[in-house]
Amino acid sequence: MSKKLSNKVEDSFPNGEPVNISRRRFLLSSAGVTAGAFVLGFGLPLGKARAQDGGKVTPGTRVPAFLEIRPDNTVRLQSPFVEGGQGVWTAMAQIVGEELDADPKSFVVESAPAGQDYLVINNVMRITGGSNSVRSSYTTMRKLGAMARHMLLQAASTRLNVPVEQLSTEPGYVINTSSGEKTSYGSLAKDALDLETPDPDSVKLRDPSTFRWIGKPVDRLDIYVKSTGKAEYTIDISVEGMVHAAVQHAPRLGLDVASISNEADVRAMKGVMSVHRLPGAVAVVAERWWHAKVAAEALQVEWNKRDMDGVKFRYMPDDFSTAAFSDRLANEPGDGKAAEEEGDIKSAFSDATTTVEATYHSQFLHHGQLEPASTLARFNDDGTLDMWMPNQAPEQFQAQIAKLTGLSAEQIKVHSPMLGGFFGRHFLYPEANPYPQAIQLAKEVGRPVKVIWSREEEFLRDPLRPMAAVKFRGGLDADGMPVALEAISVTEGPSEANSGHDPDKVDSFAVEGLTGKTYAIANRRIAQNYVEMPAMLAYWRSVGHSMNDFFYETFLDEMADKGGQDPYEMRLALLKDNKRLTTLLKSVVDLSGGWKRGPFSADDGSQRARGVGMASPFGTESAAIAEVSMKNGEVIVHDVWEAIDPGSIVNPAIIEAQVKSAAALGLSQILMEEVIYEKGEPTARNYDLYPILRPDQMPQIHVRIIESGAKMGGIGEPGLPPVLPAVANAVSTLTGQRVRSMPLSNLRFES
Amino acid sequence: MKKFLLTVLGLGVVGAAGVALIATHTPSSPFDDKKAATPPSADLVKRGEYVARLGDCVACHTVPGGKSFAGGLEMGTPLGSIFTTNITPDPETGIGNYTLADFDRALREGVAADGHRLYPAMPYPSYDKMPDEDIEALYAYFMTEVKPVKQANKPSEIEWPLNMRWPLALWNVVFTEGEVYQAKEAHDEMWNRGAYLVQGPGHCGSCHTPRGPAMNEVALDESSEEYLSGALLDGWYAPSLRNDPNIGLGRWSEEDVYAYLKNGRNQHGVVFGSMVEAFNNSTQFMTDDDLMSIAHYLKSLPADPDYDGPVWSYDPDTADELTRDVADKVPGAQTYAANCAFCHGRDGLGKNEWIPPLAGVSSMLAPEAQSAINVTLNGSTRVVSNGVPDSYRMPPYREHLSDAQMADVLTYARSAWGNHGDAVTADEVAELRGHTDPASIDVIILQMR
Amino acid sequence: MKLSINNKTYDVDAEGDTPLLWVIRDNLGLTGTKYGCGLAQCGACSVMVDGVVTRSCVTPVDSVEGQEITTIEAIENDPVGKRVVEKWVEHQVPQCGYCQSGQVMAATALLKEIENPTQDDVDAAMVNLCRCGTYNAIHAALKDLSGNEGDAS
Ligand code: FES
Numbered sequence A: 001m002s003k004k005l006s007n008k009v010e011d012s013f014p015n016g017e018p019v020n021i022s023r024r025r026f027l028l029s030s031a032g033v034t035a036g037a038f039v040l041g042f043g044l045p046l047g048k049a050r051a052q053d054g055g056k057v058t059p060g061t062r063v064p065a066f067l068e069i070r071p072d073n074t075v076r077l078q079s080p081f082v083e084g085g086q087g088v089w090t091a092m093a094q095i096v097g098e099e100l101d102a103d104p105k106s107f108v109v110e111s112a113p114a115g116q117d118y119l120v121i122n123n124v125m126r127i128t129g130g131s132n133s134v135r136s137s138y139t140t141m142r143k144l145g146a147m148a149r150h151m152l153l154q155a156a157s158t159r160l161n162v163p164v165e166q167l168s169t170e171p172g173y174v175i176n177t178s179s180g181e182k183t184s185y186g187s188l189a190k191d192a193l194d195l196e197t198p199d200p201d202s203v204k205l206r207d208p209s210t211f212r213w214i215g216k217p218v219d220r221l222d223i224y225v226k227s228t229g230k231a232e233y234t235i236d237i238s239v240e241g242m243v244h245a246a247v248q249h250a251p252r253l254g255l256d257v258a259s260i261s262n263e264a265d266v267r268a269m270k271g272v273m274s275v276h277r278l279p280g281a282v283a284v285v286a287e288r289w290w291h292a293k294v295a296a297e298a299l300q301v302e303w304n305k306r307d308m309d310g311v312k313f314r315y316m317p318d319d320f321s322t323a324a325f326s327d328r329l330a331n332e333p334g335d336g337k338a339a340e341e342e343g344d345i346k347s348a349f350s351d352a353t354t355t356v357e358a359t360y361h362s363q364f365l366h367h368g369q370l371e372p373a374s375t376l377a378r379f380n381d382d383g384t385l386d387m388w389m390p391n392q393a394p395e396q397f398q399a400q401i402a403k404l405t406g407l408s409a410e411q412i413k414v415h416s417p418m419l420g421g422f423f424g425r426h427f428l429y430p431e432a433n434p435y436p437q438a439i440q441l442a443k444e445v446g447r448p449v450k451v452i453w454s455r456e457e458e459f460l461r462d463p464l465r466p467m468a469a470v471k472f473r474g475g476l477d478a479d480g481m482p483v484a485l486e487a488i489s490v491t492e493g494p495s496e497a498n499s500g501h502d503p504d505k506v507d508s509f510a511v512e513g514l515t516g517k518t519y520a521i522a523n524r525r526i527a528q529n530y531v532e533m534p535a536m537l538a539y540w541r542s543v544g545h546s547m548n549d550f551f552y553e554t555f556l557d558e559m560a561d562k563g564g565q566d567p568y569e570m571r572l573a574l575l576k577d578n579k580r581l582t583t584l585l586k587s588v589v590d591l592s593g594g595w596k597r598g599p600f601s602a603d604d605g606s607q608r609a610r611g612v613g614m615a616s617p618f619g620t621e622s623a624a625i626a627e628v629s630m631k632n633g634e635v636i637v638h639d640v641w642e643a644i645d646p647g648s649i650v651n652p653a654i655i656e657a658q659v660k661s662a663a664a665l666g667l668s669q670i671l672m673e674e675v676i677y678e679k680g681e682p683t684a685r686n687y688d689l690y691p692i693l694r695p696d697q698m699p700q701i702h703v704r705i706i707e708s709g710a711k712m713g714g715i716g717e718p719g720l721p722p723v724l725p726a727v728a729n730a731v732s733t734l735t736g737q738r739v740r741s742m743p744l745s746n747l748r749f750e751s
Numbered sequence B: 001m002k003k004f005l006l007t008v009l010g011l012g013v014v015g016a017a018g019v020a021l022i023a024t025h026t027p028s029s030p031f032d033d034k035k036a037a038t039p040p041s042a043d044l045v046k047r048g049e050y051v052a053r054l055g056d057c058v059a060c061h062t063v064p065g066g067k068s069f070a071g072g073l074e075m076g077t078p079l080g081s082i083f084t085t086n087i088t089p090d091p092e093t094g095i096g097n098y099t100l101a102d103f104d105r106a107l108r109e110g111v112a113a114d115g116h117r118l119y120p121a122m123p124y125p126s127y128d129k130m131p132d133e134d135i136e137a138l139y140a141y142f143m144t145e146v147k148p149v150k151q152a153n154k155p156s157e158i159e160w161p162l163n164m165r166w167p168l169a170l171w172n173v174v175f176t177e178g179e180v181y182q183a184k185e186a187h188d189e190m191w192n193r194g195a196y197l198v199q200g201p202g203h204c205g206s207c208h209t210p211r212g213p214a215m216n217e218v219a220l221d222e223s224s225e226e227y228l229s230g231a232l233l234d235g236w237y238a239p240s241l242r243n244d245p246n247i248g249l250g251r252w253s254e255e256d257v258y259a260y261l262k263n264g265r266n267q268h269g270v271v272f273g274s275m276v277e278a279f280n281n282s283t284q285f286m287t288d289d290d291l292m293s294i295a296h297y298l299k300s301l302p303a304d305p306d307y308d309g310p311v312w313s314y315d316p317d318t319a320d321e322l323t324r325d326v327a328d329k330v331p332g333a334q335t336y337a338a339n340c341a342f343c344h345g346r347d348g349l350g351k352n353e354w355i356p357p358l359a360g361v362s363s364m365l366a367p368e369a370q371s372a373i374n375v376t377l378n379g380s381t382r383v384v385s386n387g388v389p390d391s392y393r394m395p396p397y398r399e400h401l402s403d404a405q406m407a408d409v410l411t412y413a414r415s416a417w418g419n420h421g422d423a424v425t426a427d428e429v430a431e432l433r434g435h436t437d438p439a440s441i442d443v444i445i446l447q448m449r
Numbered sequence C: 001m002k003l004s005i006n007n008k009t010y011d012v013d014a015e016g017d018t019p020l021l022w023v024i025r026d027n028l029g030l031t032g033t034k035y036g037c038g039l040a041q042c043g044a045c046s047v048m049v050d051g052v053v054t055r056s057c058v059t060p061v062d063s064v065e066g067q068e069i070t071t072i073e074a075i076e077n078d079p080v081g082k083r084v085v086e087k088w089v090e091h092q093v094p095q096c097g098y099c100q101s102g103q104v105m106a107a108t109a110l111l112k113e114i115e116n117p118t119q120d121d122v123d124a125a126m127v128n129l130c131r132c133g134t135y136n137a138i139h140a141a142l143k144d145l146s147g148n149e150g151d152a153s
């Protein structure tokens, strides 16, 4: 941003603060500190850290890489995980604060840069995804807080000349227990910096029964900035001298520019600085993004097939249609590769009294996060490169950028601003992220370039949640109870799609949710029949579970109906040896006011029904009941009751919000979402033809959290999977018509 | 719509011998004994290119994303789909082997070089009015400037017996005038130029004049009050271009007409539906004099108050209905507030000339609601003015609104702000939904060279 | 052209058909107003024009000359907006937050027009999309706000 401009902006801000005030400055000023007055407490410059340790550090152990305590006692935390709405920054502050003995309110959290220190997931990696953040780093981050507290105590001991045993802490202060004298963390921080980091195994962690913040509905740290437009996302960032770029992507993957018929005309358009050819795209650079966007759209490009040798992405044929592909999946021969086998499926089926067979379908989906993809790239005079980009895995992007530019990882600084939603969108997917474009353009124009994908270009390159056709076979005994189940999913998993298919393996992400079910069905075979898809595929909130629990739990109801069983009672019977899930199922029924399948008449005269669904995703257990009615052939969801057991918890308020959020995304999927391809191109490029759940379609979601004490599970995703079958089963009960595919908006119901 | 066949065959009973004569006869051309100049003069080619702009050949003879003039565009007719043909100078698949006389016969008589009859989707009854010099110029342009493309024509999907083409000869006898435009003494030069452009190359009547039972335009010039009085075609209502204040240009000045054709927009509206192609490829390239002439001519066509009904005037009170507390009590008003008002305004006035008003526009006042329904279901095609795409496009609402909701919201808009269009029914919406598709969002600039 | 935004006059150099959104974000650097769809479908770009909620991505800049534009940056200068923000914080509404500038704008405009909106009023006015599904929380906050008599503090 130019000097002149920023002046204007500052002037415009009503209370004299610049509009682009950063989170940090805001929090500090609200904490009573004048911006600019604080002094570095302790903290280790990262370059130095790397140089000293050559990447051999044990992640999550070097306190200064994570924490800085300022003289005013605010604590700056470098979070290994990116905040995208799931509340992880607040959770990190709660966990570290609990052991450090500092109120989470006094924390200022940001995304940590790329670096060995932050690979806190099993000490080898970090991603923000898989509902992993809190559960995978919980102990590490607690220890980190405890180590920092230990260092502060050591520093106080030296400064005050009293033995450590005589010192204690209260939030933000070291206390001399004999004199009652209080010394603030902020004043000790400088001394503490010089001390050795203690051995993580030597520090004592708090007794959970004394937790003040962990397990409590602590307010989120990012709410105020997000309610006042002060939160900064990648799309909002500007740097000195920056220019904007917009792109027009090839209509299909695997094409390159052959020619541009009106390049000179477009160059002459208002505001246009330059026109560029990129792999599979053309770009326009301008001082204003609007000029770039209009000009990029105006380019008349002839595309031809790209040389696909050695590329990781796919060629999209010009006759690809999702309708035809869905048929192909349903008719694909073969029994697939087994992912889970139990008992003797063959004899179980021959002994079964009744057999049920059905094929179920799922659709391609967009992530549809509200912030379209963007990236800002800046080459610096010292040969380094700064990248601001939405990402769920900084080191992975850093490594890829190193390959692309020939720079070393140390020369590439990956900034990970807050995400305007992600749901799996911002992993490293070939051709799906704007960073290679930003890098090439920054090189070509010699200035920092911010590329923003318009919504239309975003939907054209958004990698998709895979489609699947699942062929089910169920065997029932004379009592109508399931004794055999076979599920063959014809699909491709997101992992094999991005990292390569191994013919000897099943992509566990393709079948999770068909596998891992705990119902006592003695004979089972779950398999994947691999079919490569021409579209780029992605993780999508709850990944395989986003469709597989729909398939399984809806087919379970189909079996129950065939066997004359009540679907709830049947589930209870199948779970009778599983105390945790029995409790969960009973509590969701209790939350809904007792099992009431319907159809029944509601007070408003509508006919309604309820359905139930369960899932075991990401180390958490979840169950949902949905109540539906029909209006003019459309499904209305009135209420969803959901019980979730993540074992143990850090913040119940965040969990409740996340369950509602996940439920909403699940509802959106089952009610209306579907990416349709015709002639190799998606028919929808914006929310007009790809509708997502609207406010008037949102039911009230009622949440109950159960802490069974089991190993801590994930939170961001597990709320989603059980909602889909709960809705589908309710609709089947209400209409007498089986639901075997999504979205429901495609089905015609005779009412 | 079997009427076409019946009428045409009915004529056949008149006299078998006469029929046979007409149907097999290849019309003569003034160019029969004349060879085109090779190479043609640069002036002639330039004039030809302009005539091609006037006639908007490229819009129909090109598919989006395809090569210019190579044909293949599907044209829905009540009888089945037909596909426009390759008119590039490729000798095998195009018109490369056409002599000037062949070219003339195709253009003005609707007879291809091999003698087969063209469907009157090709506006030869209009082109018929073009003078010999323009035909010659057009021929020169096509043969020298258009790049030959080898692309075979697609057969039409019209089934036997309707696919027999010889009855078209009879059709021509009945429904074409068969003569070059003759200036009307009673009018000045500007009027006559306008009349020529509108009736001839501009072929405005193809969309804006009602068609008779045999798919013929019921009038080909201003001598009939049905000429350009508004028509339904292909899911769109092409409004009256006469001085009707509601469904026509009655409230537009000549300058307004000029601005609309030049810029694709004015304070009364923005081109949409099929008019986008006419604007994108043709009208914006016309000279100011020609556009003013067209405006002048159109403004001379009298209104028909009996058909047009009471003159619309703005009623500002409707906007109040959209204040939050009553919106939910008027059917369709809430849908309007949640979906339409952000662009078209609670006051129905749009936003300057960029986003069109809904108050007082023909699509909201005409008895035929097809255009209103179609653009709401499918959105609008991108308007490209001077190479620059529009900043705002109407999105399709087919995935957001049910037939009943769309009927309600259109009924509301057609009755708000003084509008008095008829109510829209859910059945009308369902019917159009069934056989239309969303407009493409691609910016399409068809190249003429 | 002159624009009045947040009680300040700006001299803006832009073509008349430029969407207000991009003038606000790029020319003036006020990035609190978000781009989500550019097509009046999501509401992330909502601002107030003379107190009425307006989707700035479909507002040609020349159509708001002479009108008073309020963006999220000045929301707390408005007594109603200030209350909305307080309730947003109390009910912990945002998740990713990207849609929330627009949601706060829509809520403020609604409450400025109707002091105590009914559930129907809220349903009719709060039509912005939220991909994170914060709709329950938004409704809870508005219910809370609707109960209050206009408190101008
Ligand atoms: S960005 Fe304006 S409505 Fe979506």
Ligand code: FES
Residues within 6 Å of the ligand: A085, A370, A420, A421, C094, C095, C096, C097, C098, C099, C100, C129, C130, C131, C132, C133, C134
């Ligand atoms: S909070 Fe993320 S889109 Fe609404």
